[in-house]
Amino acid sequence: MTDLSKSSGAAMTEPVVSDSPAPTAFLEVRDLKVHFPTDDGLVKSVDGLSFTLEKGKTLGIVGESGSGKSVTSLGIMGLHTAGQYGKRKARISGEIWLDGTELLSADPDHVRKLRGREMAMIFQDPLSALHPYYTIGQQIVEAYRIHHDVDKKTAKRRAVEMLDRVGIPQPDKRVDNYPHEFSGGMRQRAMIAMSLVNNPELLIADEPTTALDVTVQAQILDLIRDLQKEFGSAVIIITHDLGVVAELSDDILVMYGGRCIERGPAEKVFYEPRHPYTWGLLGSMPRLDRDQQERLIPVKGSPPSLINIPSGCAFNPRCPYADVPKDNVTRTVRPELSEVGSQHWAACHMTQEERERIWTEEIAPKL
């Protein structure tokens, strides 16, 4: 953890014991667990997740549907337990330190003050995240006035300024439009304007471009990158698209079955991945930047149910190398993250030499 700020901002740390002192990183998540009791059993959406993130850096969280990536982001924002019935719905444990404050044990009113001001979120579907009855301007003004004691006029000027900043043409007219009068890309821009209106220091973007076309996606990714440079916020980008993370992230965290199975600097995760699931993701993807592959190399089977997560390594039923480690250990013991390189961690029972050999000899040549 010594050269944490140097090598990569969103450096990773091992899960820390919970009574350790307040961290120095801007955002630190320690052993986060989000469980939902249901009629069918306990859904362990996130089951022990730890990471840190510095200001000005971007962390990409990748995983398939049901891997717990969105639940993590809502957990950080404190949205699972918000509201009257929140406590009954979700069981959350662990620690989330934002700029020296622990959020899970903090007073809900205090978290509420931070939400929107210190940390903001961009949602996947802007149409359902924007209120259809209010104009874009009213919604941005509301977000601004909650945290700033200003009159409506000033707030509206600020809204126009933000709309202009995110590239909406004629912002002074558009500010009075309703969400349905905007196209998909413009709605997403308006959402971004709304989340940035208070200059948050942590921005969580949950699948910000999944609902958009590629050309618009490129615009939005560009915008997020520029705004981050300008405001110096810490950004968490959650997506299933490895292309998007590769574009934006300094560090990557791969989730599977509610746990982190690999994390490290983007370059390492793409060029020296050390977990069979990461290999599988890379092999499943047709790529425009390479010559045509004959066949894709899919991961067999389907993602696990979060109620019955396979014992041992959650990935073992789908892993082609599940029998490499001896004594059936993959099916009985859950692997913990271990360091496989500088700031690079993976949770796999195979020895590092085995994984290095398989990656360089069997997987990498086929990609």
Next chain:
Amino acid sequence: MSENAEDNAVSIPAQSDGAAKGAAKGATLTKDVAPGETLLKVTGLQKHFPIRKGLLQRQVGAVRAVDGIDFEVRAGETLGVVGESGCGKSTMGRLITRLLEPTAGKVEFEGRDITHLGVSGMRPMRRDVQMIFQDPYSSLNPRHTIGTIIGAPFKLQGVEPEGGVKKEVQRLLSVVGLNPEHYNRYPHEFSGGQRQRIGIARALALNPKLVVADEPVSALDVSIQAQVVNLLDDLQQELGLTYVIIAHDLSVVRHVSDRIAVMYLGKIVELADRESLYKAPMHPYTKALMSAVPIPDPRRRSAKSERILLKGDVPSPIAPPSGCRFHTRCWKATEICTKQEPPLIELKPGQQVACHHPENAEDQAPQDTVLLSAAKEAVELVAVGTAAELAAAEKASEAAVEETAVEETAVEKSAVEKSSDRPESTDK
């Protein structure tokens, strides 16, 4: 719950026995069209959805979803259709399967005009043309078992397969890599990828000649996507199917297609072989579309100079721009583009393009060099990345040899400012 079935799916030997039978059966059916010959021909196809208003529901306009397209599909090939949402690709798929009635134009299947066939006239045709739908959740009836769903085509067509419907359905299940014992299960008992396999089995039930797949993998997770893409690939090889695959994901389309049509606002702007299209796209839109795809390679991030960023949104198909429809967002647009619609012509063998000033080819209107003043202002020249970055990028992509040369000059190109005057939100 049915992990085993999914496991089988990936290994082809497990399904080869069923598939071999299928191939044999396909051969006995009359194959009127030899591989490589035209199976489906579309000329001047149009679909305008009327917009009605007022008490009398008078037509006040039309959404020109598909506005005059021509192409053909050859037996045994895969035609990929790409474009952004609202470009009319799905409508096109529904027109060629005759789920929608065309406004104008002609659809010929195996040389027979099927444009205006009625329900009963189409019925025998339905055996030969099948569809795979995007959403595996809404395209399967939740109250029917898998057996009923896959067996329905036999019932509707009055076909009695050899050995009975049940046996045939079970064979189909094993062909698509599902467990035949799941015959009596309901759709909700399957995962997304498995449901998509069920949809595929249903489409294959009657040994179709042409399968139209509308976004067959976009609702699936990455790892499952690859399974389904490989399955479609295997089935094509084993059963000699012809595919029209509609998708928005350019990397998936490149992976599955032999030829690719790029659509923009109801028109085909470029139609070419996969290799030519991806190595040397001619239409500026194709080029912009491909450069917008995020590349899963962190080392290429710095080589931002390769990206062409289109400004604004796709104009509304209710009042598409005059002349070339792309001129409002095109950095090469000139006077002629605003007035005259470029025809789709073959500029290189196997590469048709509709553009006055194509990339990687001779300019079609060289005398018309005056840039629209607005466009000229909008074109920004951005400093190109360092030589090292470019070298790295070039190394990574052999495909982009000619491209980089072009991209060095004009980079962050943007649209004619006019597009902002145009009501961008007319889609509502």
